[in-house]
Amino acid sequence: MKKHNFNAGPSILPQSTIENTAKAILDFNGSGLSLMEISHRAKDFQPVVDEAVALFKELLNIPEGYSVLFLGGGASLEFCMVPFNFLEKKAAYLNTGVWAKKAMKEAKAFGEVVEVASSADANYTFVPKDYTIPADADYFHITTNNTIYGTEIRTDIDSPVPLIADASSDIFSRPMDVSKYVMIYGGAQKNLAPAGLTFVIIKNDALGKVSRYIPTMLNYQTHIDNGSMFNTPPVVPIYAALQTLRWIKEQGGVKEMERRAIEKADLLYNEIDRNKLFVGTANKEDRSLMNICFVMKDEYKDLEADFMKFATERGMVGIKGHRSVGGFRASCYNALPKESVEALVACMQEFEKQH
Numbered sequence: 278m279k280k281h282n283f284n285a286g287p288s289i290l291p292q293s294t295i296e297n298t299a300k301a302i303l304d305f306n307g308s309g310l311s312l313m314e315i316s317h318r319a320k321d322f323q324p325v326v327d328e329a330v331a332l333f334k335e336l337l338n339i340p341e342g343y344s345v346l347f348l349g350g351g352a353s354l355e356f357c358m359v360p361f362n363f364l365e366k367k368a369a370y371l372n373t374g375v376w377a378k379k380a381m382k383e384a385k386a387f388g389e390v391v392e393v394a395s396s397a398d399a400n401y402t403f404v405p406k407d408y409t410i411p412a413d414a415d416y417f418h419i420t421t422n423n424t425i426y427g428t429e430i431r432t433d434i435d436s437p438v439p440l441i442a443d444a445s446s447d448i449f450s451r452p453m454d455v456s457k458y459v460m461i462y463g464g465a466q467k468n469l470a471p472a473g474l475t476f477v478i479i480k481n482d483a484l485g486k487v488s489r490y491i492p493t494m495l496n497y498q499t500h501i502d503n504g505s506m507f508n509t510p511p512v513v514p515i516y517a518a519l520q521t522l523r524w525i526k527e528q529g530g531v532k533e534m535e536r537r538a539i540e541k542a543d544l545l546y547n548e549i550d551r552n553k554l555f556v557g558t559a560n561k562e563d564r565s566l567m568n569i570c571f572v573m574k575d576e577y578k579d580l581e582a583d584f585m586k587f588a589t590e591r592g593m594v595g596i597k598g599h600r601s602v603g604g605f606r607a608s609c610y611n612a613l614p615k616e617s618v619e620a621l622v623a624c625m626q627e628f629e630k631q632h
């Protein structure tokens with residue numbers, strides 16, 4: 278039976294990413310060695326990093342003066358590296374979910390943290406829009422896509438202070454105006470690569486403004502100066518990321534990724550809104566294109582387990598909602614084909630007919 282992979286992350290990747298990486302794991306560039314066995318300083322590997330950086334810049338139209346870094350530690354390590362490198366006195370955070378809250382918690386160890394707004398009281402079902410960013414903050418931190426709650430900030434906001442974004446779960450799903458940010462970061466394990474790789478897009482001249490000592494490995498300048506090769510980078514995930522970046526380019530770039538994301542999300546949200554059994558959990562105007570969260574209406578709540586079984590028997594994988602939202606979450610990342618969303622919609626319609 279065909280499987281439809283709606284996992285939230287690690288998640289579906291383009292088939293070409295998997296096949297090309299598998300080939301290189303067996304034999305890297307005809308060298309007779311596995312990609313897992315070569316030195317990151319091998320002369321064949323540097324072009325992999327260089328092309329991946331170049332494609333990042335090309336696909337996201339990154340202006341001059343920015344670096345692209347490939348690090349380890351996940352987005353979670355960035356929660357601590359960001360304040361280490363940028364927070365001198367005060368930082369502002371928008372609290373739109375668990376990940377934003379975790380980022381805020383780390384920052385509190387470095388200085389004053391202002392929570393400009395929060396939707397915690399509404400279980401993060403919306404993105405607050407009415408807030409003031411303190412003009413004396415060292416930076417303003419946002420989470421562009423809230424993977425757990427299915428809300429998203431799909432515009433590049435104007436901030437009076439340097440803007441930093443965790444874009445772990447919606448990078449490469451739309452064109453971004455990178456010039457509005459001093460830093461965009463994320464774990465690669467959704468729209469880019471297998472787990473183990475963190476991407477960082479950083480404005481070079483935004484650094485060097487804090488007075489504290491920054492440990493070498495936690496200092497972005499170290500990684501800029503060494504082209505992500507200060508220590509051994511995650512070689513296999515970087516190779517896989519390059520395959521995905523090539524795929525995005527071949528498919529027509531981020532504009533095309535956005536067109537497909539809108540098409541898939543419309544299909545599923547329309548069914549959620551039409552179907553008598555289901556209801557979406559996120560505020561309509563903040564709905565994420567990447568993570569689509571829905572539950573059974575109150576009067577049908579006891580059918581939730583039945584629907585899960587019904588859908589699983591028809592090949593749906595990973596649609597169980599996060600425990601803090603419940604119900605269902607269908608993650609529709611770039612590599613998820615429209616046919617998978619159509620299959621889920623058909624499943625919802627068939628189940629509705631039975632009830």
Ligand code: PLP
Nearest residue numbers: 351352353376424443445446464
């Ligand atoms: N930020 C967001 C928006 C996420 O979705 C996740 C993981 O799902 C993280 C941060 C944490 O990423 P990592 O597991 O790479 O540390």
